[in-house]
Amino acid sequence: MAYKHHAGEQRPIDTLYAGVTNRIIAELEAGRLPWVQPWDSSVTIAGLPCNASSGRAYSGINILILWHALFEQGFTAQRWLTFRQAQALGGHIRKGEHGTTVCYADKFTPKDPNGTASEGEERRQIAFLKRFTVFNVAQCEGLPDELYGQDVPALGDRETIPQAEAFIAATGADIQMGTLHACYMPGSDRIEVPHQQSYPEQINWYRTVLHELGHWTGAASRLDRDLRSPFGSAAYAREELVAELCSAFSCAALGIVPTVRHSDYIGAWLEVLRADNRAIFRAASLASKAADYLRAFGEQRS
Template sequence: MRQNNQRRAAGKGGEQSTPPRANLYDAVTDRILSELEGGRIPWVQPWGTPDGKGTGATPGLPRNAVTGRTYSGVNVLILWGALFEHGYPSQGWLTFRQARDAGGCVRKGEHGVTVVYADRFTPEAEKQRAQQEGGEARSVSFLKRFTVFNLAQCEGLRPGLAPDPEPLPERQIVPVAEALIAASGVDFRIGGDRAFYAPAHDFVQVPPQPAFYEQINFYRTALHELTHATGHASRLARNIVNAFGSKDYAREELVAEMGSAFLCAALGIVPTVRHADYIASWLEVLREDNRAIFRAASAATKAAEWLLARRDEARDEMERAAA
């Protein structure tokens, strides 16, 4: 709150050719719309499903099981959706080729999940225009897609692939979250009966933790508001001052919701609260713009990475001081 696609495993490669660009945007947006229309919020972590059954997966961001690198942006939503749908027990994913290079294989008949990679290229005609007229050659954005498989769909893989993180013990005070809040540099106030970010005065306020029915949700709410705060002009400079109920307001709420979910996953926090108040406005935004979910997920990733980077810097500084 602010104040006023699948592919079956075959004998060759995981990488796929790029379809028409609009089709890929449409396919991802349609999937997210379908989940929202069905009452499921795709960025609510699948290990905390509303029916309480969960998937058995360790809380965390989906990651490449070979490189250990976490997926970002809309790919987090795509892979969490697959985790929810199939009940996979791992956040680890790899391509068909990576499974083969790791000494194993994707089991015959398994279906992969299509994820996307954003890139840019400069057309030859644009390069020639820039040479003739001067100035910068304008590049064009496009999406590539490739197919990944969950570790649970593979067999014979060598041991030692990037493991899932150990789950946090159950506790109300979560030191890793407290450290991130402190390191953010954002004026963070506790009090009152509302949670909000005030852009004009650049501060976050959240009710005291005992005010939450389940105290772990204090952190989800705090990270939601801190994600809003990353949009301040002195930080990531997003458009965050919007009229309540407007489409721009709904877009920023999408960013804050996903940013909080990504941060909770990165920190191993499993909240139970579900912020579904804005589903109708999110649906309206996504139906009219097939790139809105891509932009929001990208902005949420940048916000989460900004906050995590400051947490890491503060930790490194403390370690150097101790040494």
């Protein structure tokens, strides 16, 4: 029996559309462009995800879906396989691994069962969307060795800015370089950032480090701001804005002009903060205190 869709009932394809769209909206509302990274990953060469069996690059929305999975799960290669493709290559999916849903869109012309269409008449085409589950090669075992190679770019020389290097070093913050994402970890009081050489324009690495140092100032032992709010909450948005403004103020004080414009990031928070017309004033005040706190370390050592 053919499946009939009833009004108000959500089809699997609609669920896929909604899931991807809602995630992208969430990324934008969180101040991130899901199709733009301020750095090329220090662990993965920039490029398009591809099928490890056919070598064919994925396209359209699948690029965004697989990029998201790549960065979220820390994979080091942009190569993907279906369950059957992994088996055909002599391997298998590791137990407990969860795949990523991608889709294939096309159109077909249904056959005319009555043969009543006049010759040359253009038949109506029906669009369809088929879903597939794929796994990164890092989720597989038993594949040919060459498929496991990490797409790691060679690192060149760092383009250092002496006054910024001295400023960052003076804080004494624990900064780990070479990670996939940039973040501040309150639990371990550690900052993680990609290698500076993995940024297309290395000056933007300083903007990132100063942003994370902005979060670092909020620890309970320092300026004691709320750093435990869940992602997507208004409090999380306010703290991100404080860190971004702190970075902007610190860059200006150091004479650094990043090519990533701060307004591109701050603008993403405005919709969240419109409900409170005093929020930007509080954020700017807290950011100034954070920037002053960081600058004081250098003054103490001079």
